[in-house]
Amino acid sequence: MELTDLELVNMTLMGDNKAYDELVKKYQTQVYLYICKIGCDPEDAKGVTQGVFLKAFLSLNKLKNPSKIRSWLYTIATNRYRNWERKNKYISVSIEDNIDYKDDITPEEMYLKKENVKEIKNVLDNLEDKYKEVLLLHYYHNYSYVQIAQITGLNIRTVETRIYRGRQLIRNRAAKIAL
The missing domain is CATH 1.10.1740.10 (RNA polymerase sigma factor, region 2, helix turn helix motif)
Incomplete structure (x- = not known):
């Protein structure tokens, strides 16, 4: 047990x-x-x-x-x-491990997915830490806004704002990507 x-x-x-x-x-x-x-x-x-x-x-x-x-x-x-x-002062984000490749994916789809991952990685690497941190906690670790606020010590409104602005920055910098 x-x-x-x-x-x-x-x-x-x-x-x-x-x-x-x-x-x-x-x-x-x-x-x-x-x-x-x-x-x-x-x-x-x-x-x-x-x-x-x-x-x-x-x-x-x-x-x-x-x-x-x-x-x-x-x-x-x-x-x-x-x-x-x-x-x-070193920043690098590795998200390749989070790619969900399906068994029935074609080589072309796999290539496009890998290209999107490169683009996402590039955008994330260039995001300010304050946005990157909350986005990773929310999207890769599935934490709620309340949990992120507790982890980071931020106000919940600040968490909401940073996630919103982080998504906007990603959309503006990489039009193909939708979170």
């Missing part, structure tokens, strides 16, 4: 480090991929991810709602990424 996040957090707080290892195993890949998608290169994302889980472990007793550890980890990841980016 698999333990819930709440149980794992409580066990960790009572000194069971194996319970925390389970939380890390459960969320490490998701957090790593999120950090890569918002702009960190894969090698650096490993270090940022490690920093996320170290920070989470050291601050676990401050978590107000242990059942919300997933969004809390994303909040930490967002902040860790921002710190990393300030130091490195």
